[in-house]
Amino acid sequence: MRPCRLSTRASAVRKGVCLGSDVSVKRRKIGTSDGESDSDGEGRVGRKRAADSRETAVAEPPVPRRPVDLIVLGVNYKTTDEGFKSYFEAFGTVVFAEIKRTPEGSSKGFGFVQMSTVEEQDKVLATANHMLDGRRCDVRIPDQRHGDAHGNTPSGSRVVVPPKTLVNKVFVGRLSEKIEEDTLRTFFDKEAKQIVDSASVTDVFIPRPFRGFAFITFTHSEVADRLCKANNFVIDGTSVSVTLAVPREDPHQSASAYFNDFGFPYGYAKGGAGFGGAGMPNNSPFPGRDVFGYSPPPGVYGRPPYDGWVPPPALQGTPRSSRNGPAHEQPWYRIIR
């Protein structure tokens, strides 16, 4: 039996209720009282699906936990990509592994790894001391964002969730240049149908010249929503991020700032140019916005938010240095919704 922690809050947030300045929920621990890991595959909410919920599942389906890229800090500079990957194969199947390198090819001393299941991921996270090529390294869930580490919005203003029907498009970041539209369409069409039988991809847009991202439009906004909660996908050996593509706010109308479910303002324009190439057709349904009409949520650009699940104490490992405070003060230790 699992207590139904946060469920009321979660559904309130989902319905667009004002989040205000409530940080207590965001900092609340879960999964600590019984010392068990959340291994029921139903995610952070831990809600049991009712036996007769087939008809109502559409309203609020349980979102299964999915593996995410884990960051590996303190990797020996001489560790090879092969050695890096094979080390984690002791914990299961590695679906993605990469040591970050300089353009010259030298290791930056950290990398990312994604396991094939959350169970395997938990095994990795449960290991406090990973020894790789004679060096102790640390594996963590990546930060969800840069900047604000306290989950506060810049303005502290109320949260307004725009109609979900507007967001049936996702931003796919961290793409490699070899990606093709057909590959994306096929991949995401399959994913869409796993969420909603009748769903499909209606559009794939890869800005040219290539800028490392694409937009995918679906028939159903639920698909976009669910994909963003998973948000870690490996396509052609590349780990890509998926976030909601949201209508970009007219900077002159900032009074009506929108916020997404992660507490980030929608339509936040990155400084200066970026979107909005001259001469490109403006097919945006939102006048005054960029040529795409959409933009990724700020702060999560290229770094998708984690879905809120945090490892129980048994899986949290050991901080590498004194700069790491208690787990509940870690940037990844936040309840997103």
Added chain:
DNA sequence: GTTGAGCGTT
């Protein structure tokens, strides 16, 4: 050729 906290060339 060295190093040792970090967060992924869009």
